[in-house]
Amino acid sequence: MSIDLHAHTTASDGSLSPCELVSRAREIGLSALGITDHDTIGGWNEAFEAGAQAGIEIVPGVELSVSYEGGRFHLLGYYIDPDSALIETLKRIQAARADRNGEILDNLRALGLPLEEAFVRSFSGSPDGQLGRPHFAQAMVARGYVSSTQQAFDLYLADGKPAYATKAVLTPRDAIEGIRAAGGVSVWAHPPLNRHFSLDELGQKAAQWRAWGLDGLETFYSKYTPEENAWARAVCCELDLIESGGSDFHGRSKPTVFLGQSFAHQPVPDEVLQKLKARRDTVREQAAREQAPM
Ligand code: AMP
Ligand code: ZN
Numbered sequence: 156m157s158i159d160l161h162a163h164t165t166a167s168d169g170s171l172s173p174c175e176l177v178s179r180a181r182e183i184g185l186s187a188l189g190i191t192d193h194d195t196i197g198g199w200n201e202a203f204e205a206g207a208q209a210g211i212e213i214v215p216g217v218e219l220s221v222s223y224e225g226g227r228f229h230l231l232g233y234y235i236d237p238d239s240a241l242i243e244t245l246k247r248i249q250a251a252r253a254d255r256n257g258e259i260l261d262n263l264r265a266l267g268l269p270l271e272e273a274f275v276r277s278f279s280g281s282p283d284g285q286l287g288r289p290h291f292a293q294a295m296v297a298r299g300y301v302s303s304t305q306q307a308f309d310l311y312l313a314d315g316k317p318a319y320a321t322k323a324v325l326t327p328r329d330a331i332e333g334i335r336a337a338g339g340v341s342v343w344a345h346p347p348l349n350r351h352f353s354l355d356e357l358g359q360k361a362a363q364w365r366a367w368g369l370d371g372l373e374t375f376y377s378k379y380t381p382e383e384n385a386w387a388r389a390v391c392c393e394l395d396l397i398e399s400g401g402s403d404f405h406g407r408s409k410p411t412v413f414l415g416q417s418f419a420h421q422p423v424p425d426e427v428l429q430k431l432k433a434r435r436d437t438v439r440e441q442a443a444r445e446q447a448p449m
């Protein structure tokens with residue numbers, strides 16, 4: 156049995172609907188699948204229904220963007236309560252994202268690369284899913300402005316490039332504490348993907364985040380080098396963090412990433428999910444004890 160705890164659907168910038176993603180998971184024999192869209196839990200319900208039918212355990216999650224010491228990072232929140240205050244925060248972030256998409260369109264127009272929002276939206280598989288930069292990148296390829304989505308990022312859309320517009324983000328402390336308060340488990344996603352910091356510097360940040368309540372870190376990740384995988388495992392061991400991970404499957408917009416394949420094309424081992432759930436239960440028991448009258 157193998158699992159994948161990091162995947163995107165049409166609720167954000169994946170190209171498969173939750174239902175299609177679950178079908179794919181069944182085809183490749185996954186026993187559990189994490190749904191981790193950017194800033195939204197909009198894919199959960201459809202995934203839960205499809206997962207129940209397919210006999211696949213759905214691990215509900217969300218991927219938040221955080222800003223820390225001049226860098227941008229992603230933080231995963233698993234098992235957050237859909238009725239918690241964190242969901243209101245997500246709604247605010249989604250509204251800000253719509254403004255930011257307008258800014259990206261303005262920037263592209265100023266660069267002589269005009270796109271219409273409806274055209275960008277046509278690369279999203281869902282009429283009410285969130286638009287993100289991978290959709291802009293696909294639209295730019297289709298218009299012939301660039302030859303690949305990666306080139307669209309490298310020349311225009313990546314952080315700091317001319318069409319980039321900043322996104323509303325949380326501090327890691329607020330995100331970690333918000334996930335904890337929502338009864339969830341926080342996992343720092345793919346830290347080394349931020350190339351502005353050395354592994355040593357990232358390790359120092361992990362220690363600080365741990366003090367704020369960080370639960371885990373991705374050690375199994377499709378794009379890790381062997382050195383990054385070894386670094387992540389050592390940090391987990393040293394800081395007593397749980398290990399997590401997955402493919403970060405997006406479908407069409409990341410054609411070299413395959414569902415069910417994490418570090419070194421291997422699936423994530425089953426016991427990772429057991430530990431994630433054990434951590435969730437501990438977090439919730441602690442919260443219940445703290446709330447109980449003395
Ligand atoms: P957004 O949520 O609109 O900020 O888009 C974030 C997504 O864009 C990430 O999940 C990545 O899939 C993709 N992305 C961000 N930066 C890059 C980059 N430099 N190269 C390729 N893809 C990127
Ligand atoms: Zn994405």
Ligand code: FE
Pocket residue numbers: 218229344345
């Ligand atoms: Fe990410």
Ligand code: FE
Pocket residue numbers: 161163191218403
């Ligand atoms: Fe992701």
